[in-house]
Amino acid sequence: MSRLATRFQALREQQRTALIPYITAGDPHPDLTVRLMHGMVAAGADVVEVGVPFSDPIGDGPVIQQACERALCHNVGLRDVLAMVRRFREDDTETPVVLMGYMNPIEVMGYAEFAKAALESGVDGVLTVDMPLEEMGDLDGLLADSGLDPVFLVAPTSTEERMQTICERAGGFVYYVSLKGVTGAASLDVDAVGQRVDRLRSMTGLPVGVGFGISDAPTAARMAAVADAVVVGSALVRRIEANQDDLDKAHEAVTELVADMRHAMDAAAAAST
Amino acid sequence: MSKTSEAMQQSIDFARFPDETGHFGRYGGQFVPETLMAPLRELQDAYARYRDDPDFRAEFERDCKDFVGRPSPLYLAERWSEKVGGARIYLKREDLNHTGAHKINNTIGQALLAKRMGKTRVIAETGAGQHGVASATVAARLGLDCVVYMGADDIQRQSPNVYRMRLLGAEVVPVTSGSRTLKDALNEAMRDWVANVDDTFYIIGTVAGPHPYPMMVRDFQAIIGQETREQMLEREGRLPDALVACVGGGSNAIGLFRPFLEDQEVALHGVEAGGYGVATGQHAAPLCAGRPGVLHGNRTYLMENDNGQIIGTHSVSAGLDYPGVGPEHAWLKDINRAVYTSVTDDEALAAFHEVTRTEGIIPALETAHALAYAEKLARELGPGKSIVVNLSGRGDKDIQTVAEREGIEL
Numbered sequence: 001m002s003r004l005a006t007r008f009q010a011l012r013e014q015q016r017t018a019l020i021p022y023i024t025a026g027d028p029h030p031d032l033t034v035r036l037m038h039g040m041v042a043a044g045a046d047v048v049e050v051g052v053p054f055s056d057p058i059g060d061g062p063v064i065q066q067a068c069e070r071a072l073c074h075n076v077g078l079r080d081v082l083a084m085v086r087r088f089r090e091d092d093t094e095t096p097v098v099l100m101g102y103m104n105p106i107e108v109m110g111y112a113e114f115a116k117a118a119l120e121s122g123v124d125g126v127l128t129v130d131m132p133l134e135e136m137g138d139l140d141g142l143l144a145d146s147g148l149d150p151v152f153l154v155a156p157t158s159t160e161e162r163m164q165t166i167c168e169r170a171g172g173f174v175y176y177v178s179l180k181g182v183t184g185a186a187s188l189d190v191d192a193v194g195q196r197v198d199r200l201r202s203m204t205g206l207p208v209g210v211g212f213g214i215s216d217a218p219t220a221a222r223m224a225a226v227a228d229a230v231v232v233g234s235a236l237v238r239r240i241e242a243n244q245d246d247l248d249k250a251h252e253a254v255t256e257l258v259a260d261m262r263h264a265m266d267a268a269a270a271a272s273t
Numbered sequence: 274m275s276k277t278s279e280a281m282q283q284s285i286d287f288a289r290f291p292d293e294t295g296h297f298g299r300y301g302g303q304f305v306p307e308t309l310m311a312p313l314r315e316l317q318d319a320y321a322r323y324r325d326d327p328d329f330r331a332e333f334e335r336d337c338k339d340f341v342g343r344p345s346p347l348y349l350a351e352r353w354s355e356k357v358g359g360a361r362i363y364l365k366r367e368d369l370n371h372t373g374a375h376k377i378n379n380t381i382g383q384a385l386l387a388k389r390m391g392k393t394r395v396i397a398e399t400g401a402g403q404h405g406v407a408s409a410t411v412a413a414r415l416g417l418d419c420v421v422y423m424g425a426d427d428i429q430r431q432s433p434n435v436y437r438m439r440l441l442g443a444e445v446v447p448v449t450s451g452s453r454t455l456k457d458a459l460n461e462a463m464r465d466w467v468a469n470v471d472d473t474f475y476i477i478g479t480v481a482g483p484h485p486y487p488m489m490v491r492d493f494q495a496i497i498g499q500e501t502r503e504q505m506l507e508r509e510g511r512l513p514d515a516l517v518a519c520v521g522g523g524s525n526a527i528g529l530f531r532p533f534l535e536d537q538e539v540a541l542h543g544v545e546a547g548g549y550g551v552a553t554g555q556h557a558a559p560l561c562a563g564r565p566g567v568l569h570g571n572r573t574y575l576m577e578n579d580n581g582q583i584i585g586t587h588s589v590s591a592g593l594d595y596p597g598v599g600p601e602h603a604w605l606k607d608i609n610r611a612v613y614t615s616v617t618d619d620e621a622l623a624a625f626h627e628v629t630r631t632e633g634i635i636p637a638l639e640t641a642h643a644l645a646y647a648e649k650l651a652r653e654l655g656p657g658k659s660i661v662v663n664l665s666g667r668g669d670k671d672i673q674t675v676a677e678r679e680g681i682e683l
Contacts, residue, residue, distance in 0.1 A: 055584075060464075065451075072582060103567040107566050108577065130570070153308075180469075181464075
């Protein structure tokens with residue numbers, strides 16, 4: 001069983017919703033990334049999502065876009081990100097790691113080489129924002145052969161038919177995009193999201209995560225009530241941005257928000273049972 | 274051209290490309306976030322419904338005639354041809370179109386489609402500002418809201434066009450991310466579209482982006498080549514020996530080339546921006562010096578580093594300053610149907626002055642790249658042959674840039 005499957009099964013038994021924080025690798029400095037991954041796990045993260053910096057992140061809002069630019073100032077590429085995951089694995093063999101990024105760095109490395117290198121580095125899932133099912137080619141097959149889970153986005157605009165196909169080919173978990181927009185946007189309709197998550201659950205046995213626009217602990221707690229996982233990105237990256245000149249402070253600010261979200265999610269769950 | 278590539282081409286039915294999944298061989302496709310897959314499908318369906326619809330065609334052709342002023346003339350540049358001393362050089366006068374460039378052909382087509390799809394808001398990206406002006410123009414005429422994304426650096430170097438767009442009622446949004454040029458404006462327009470898919474139509478200005486854009490923009494621009502074909506047959510009783518066009522994203526080039534793809538005797542030359550020279554790395558010539566990758570929704574030739582990051586480009590011409598190129602050009606290069614070359618900033622400027630002084634036509638700096646190459650090619654081909662250059666736009670917007678480069682204060 002994959003690390004993602006193992007982790008989600010354990011959470012299901014504890015009736016807990018997974019908290020999945022996102023950071024862009026190399027932001028604000030490559031020295032902080034592995035430390036921050038461990039710090040987030042200690043603060044209550046169940047899965048860690050690591051962004052591969054890309055020069056033209058069309059699915060991301062200004063916050064993550066600027067995180068990419070900060071990381072690219074240090075020339076952080078896909079190979080460097082894999083090396084960071086490998087270092088993370090030296091001290092943590094259990095927490096699943098999902099890479100989130102764009103197609104071109106993988107295209108340049110080559111699909112087969114990427115699948116092999118990602119597996120060897122200890123990556124568990126791969127989410128490629130600008131590669132819908134139709135353009136996957138043999139990539140999801142190569143990932144699956146390596147035991148890696150292809151994680152797919154489902155959007156509010158996805159048709160029933162597409163949702164079905166995505167559920168059939170997805171691995172690890174299905175990631176529902178909670179709004180029409182880029183990462184870090186505002187205004188979430190929790191009820192509408194809940195309905196779509198239920199629809200997805202009726203199509204797949206995989207856990208359903210929700211992300212995009214979850215900016216604070218109360219929103220995380222409300223989303224946690226309707227989903228199997230809550231993904232938080234821009235809210236954390238904003239804290240990195242605010243403390244980009246002081247790595248210790250950045251670490252503290254990020255892990256503090258992860259812990260707040262964890263507490264809010266657990267407290268809401270306890271109150272509802 | 275080798276015997277094998279000629280033989281291979283003869284078996285290609287160009288009308289069948291892109292295929293139904295939007296690919297030209299390995300290029301093209303739909304590399305976009307999931308949120309955009311549904312609106313792309315909606316657009317594909319709408320375009321499939323209207324592209325051969327007699328009412329839609331009639332309205333497009335009527336607007337091209339009465340609003341744009343088509344057909345644009347095919348002009349024999351007699352004095353310049355004589356001076357060059359080689360083939361006869363004809364200029365396809367897209368600079369005489371309303372708004373001063375070929376861009377309007379496409380924005381008319383897409384805006385008519387937007388209206389039929391019930392969209393009330395259009396967005397566009399722009400580099401030199403020509404596509405932005407053409408989009409703002411059709412939006413004003415059809416009463417649609419219009420937002421144009423433009424790199425902050427391009428806003429600086431193309432300020433007359435910025436004011437023109439604002440006069441037409443468009444909102445011009447400066448883009449300060451990344452390299453602050455055309456590619457970043459495209460990123461920002463995509464983000465807007467992801468967030469506003471219900472009421473917004475994204476008018477892409479070139480033959481790039483996800484399917485069906487490369488096909489749709491090509492179809493609307495193909496009117497350039499269709500007219501050229503008829504005009505040449507009328508003038509010379511035969512097809513030209515070569516066609517020349519500048520290539521940024523590649524819409525004016527595809528528009529000219531497309532109706533000649535099956536005519537093997539017509540050589541097709543695309544001219545990219547060589548900037549300070551391809552050897553310096555400071556250029557915008559992905560077909561000449563890049564390699565295949567994925568950007569802005571399609572697989573094509575790109576300028577990128579070993580990590581797959583898109584790298585900065587340079588060209589004196591804002592409209593060619595783009596690290597990618599339309600996927601159909603990538604395919605035409607690989608199958609050897611078209612040849613791609615580059616021209617430096619300095620060569621383009623020299624041609625800009627030459628054609629201005631010899632023919633009384635001030636060309637856009639983008640177009641000047643095609644003219645610079647046409648001069649070389651005309652000499653190579655020699656007398657008795659004929660070349661058509663797509664005079665894709667007029668140069669009024671560039672006089673500030675040219676004056677500054679030459680230390681002249683206006």
